[in-house]
Amino acid sequence: MRVLISATLRNYFDKNHVIEVSEDNIRSILKFLTDEYPESKRILFDDNGNIRSFIRLYVGEKDHTDPGMWYKQLSENDELIILPAIAGGAPNDSIISDARMKAQSLDDNDIKRFEKHLLLKEISVKGQKRIKAARVVVCGAGALGSPVIQYLAAAGVGTIKVVDDNDVALADVSCQVLHNSRDVNRPKVASAKDKVRNINKNIEFEAENVKLDAENIEDIFDGYDLVVDCTDNYKSRYLINDACALLDIPLVFASVYQYEGRVGIFNHNGGPCLRCLYPEPPEPGLVPTCAEGGTISPLAGIVGSIQANEALKLIIGIGDHLDGKLLTIDSLYLHSRILTVNKNSKCPLCGISKTIHSVEDYDYDELCGLRHGDEEIPVEGLTPDELARRIDNNDPMTLIDVREPHERAIMRFPNAIVIPIGQLARRMKELDPEVDTIFICKSGKRSILAINTLREAGYEGKMYNLKGGIDAMKDIIFSHEGAWL
Ligand SMILES: [Zn+2]
Structure with missing residues (x-):
């Protein structure tokens, strides 16, 4: 039983x-x-x-x-x-202390605005005051950040700090519902600030238009109650996880890829951290990021909304949390399950004998394999302008497109030979070592991998990587269309 x-x-x-x-x-x-x-x-x-x-x-x-x-x-x-x-019915596991809750008051406007929360007996006035007292950092104002920032603002979180150093791109508008077409080329934090102001102008909104790094992260997080990770790359995820553990701040984590999402809570109540779950990220190129692999538009809305819901539950101190658990959602087949994440006693961050005591002394590039390329022979790159000039001059060269077929269907690179990375070593003889070979992919990362693969296979011709990939060269290709095709 x-x-x-x-x-x-x-x-x-x-x-x-x-x-x-x-x-x-x-x-x-x-x-x-x-x-x-x-x-x-x-x-x-x-x-x-x-x-x-x-x-x-x-x-x-x-x-x-x-x-x-x-x-x-x-x-x-x-x-x-x-x-x-239970004494007085007050939740004893809220991350906001009773003293801070009691220091808050709800005015007439709050009472009207948050009526729906006040009607819930688990939230009521005390819960709403805890929400008002809460100070939350949201890392990333993209796909996941969009629902998280809007729901936290709408729910009345008193202080929201948003960290993001990117501008809004046209491709962002389809799944980052915080930004619309008029925001293209604006900083994401500026766009986020406008939206939050429209939702509730009484909220303290702090915009940090910077890239999180080991030098600035502790200053950015210090003094906040909760961090919500809405980033899209391994380096940021591990950095955020480590800073949260070292500063003792709970972390609501989520990720989305194609049709699948995950949500979990780390560093809470002595529970596990991201490193307990995954001691190391996969090697670069092994698992595509959401930016490379794509994602269905509403998925970040579903997953980010759960993230915001978990954040509010931690603040109010109600319900079962996802600490020590990982919720996985498959939006294509509508499966979801909750997996248990055990604390790892050997975890270098939160285990018995810790080896990580500071983010500044830790090498995140090494952890994420980002240093790999330049420890070996550096890969030479061409800028889109330099490549355009070579094509215009009819310089002898071979263009190799290493993207997958469905990516080429979006945009073809004129006159490029198509060889996916997996076939490169086998098809090496199609390359002419007497002329320069230029490798092309979507963002300029897989093309570096391609060059290193051929080096390892013994190819000795001169190889270049198109810097920033097709993404960086799109406008130039459009303006040359006809002439190059
Ligand atoms: Zn850990």
Whole structure:
């Protein structure tokens, strides 16, 4: 049968909320629990071995606290509920202290604006004050940041800091619903600031138009209650995770790729961190990023909304959180599941013997394999202008497009031979070592991989990488169309 553990007691039961037991009466169940979870003994029993007066035991709806009931045989389908008294009904696991909650007040406007929250007994006035007191950092104002920033602002989070150093591109507008066509080329944080102001001008909005790095991240996070990771690259994710663990700030993590999303909470209540789950990111080029692999537009809305919901639950102190868990959502086949993430005692960040004590002393480029390229022989690059000049001059050269077929369908590169990376070594003889070979991909990263692959296979001709890939050369290709085709 199952034993259900109330939220306030879970720390004494290794954070379990349900424990399966094979015993069939309360006396032997309690013995099993206190043997299995020795910490639980002092919360359940006093020094004389009597059940503590603030603990009630229920089987179904019936009170079984009296030891006279403890020998009664229970059936396999019964559930034993261990229910302690809760002081004043206030959540004791909110990340916002009671003192900060009490320092807030709701004015008439707040009472009208947040009526829907105030109607929920779990949120009510106290919860709304906690939301008002909360200081949250959102890293990234892109696809995930769009719902997160808008829902946190709409829900009344008192201070929202948004960190993003990118400008809005036209391709962003289709899935980053915070920005619209008129925002193209504006900084994302400026666009975010306008939208937040339209939602609720009483919110403190802090725009950080900078790239997070090991030097600035602790200053940016320090003094905030919660960090929401809405970034799209491994280097930022590990940096954010590490800074949160070192500063003891809980982190709501999420990622989206094509049709699949994931959400989890790290560094909360002694729970695991991202490194406990994945000690290292995959090597560059092995797993495409969302920018390379694409993503269906509403997915970030679904996943980001769950992220915002988790953030609010942590602030208010209600419900079951995703700490120590990873929610995965497959939007193509509509599957979702919640996986358990265990704390890793060998984790270099939050394990027993930590080796990471500062983000500034840690090499994130090394971790993410970003240094690989320049430790070997550097790859020579051509800018889009330089390549355009060579094509205009009819310089002898071979252009190799290493993109996948569905990517070429979006935009063809004129006069390029198509060889996907996996076939390069095998088709090396199609290249002429006497002329320069220029490698082309979407963003200029896989083309470097292509060059290193051919070097390893022994190719000795001169090779160049188109810097920034087709993305950087789009406008030039459009303006030459006809002449080059
Ligand atoms: Zn860890």
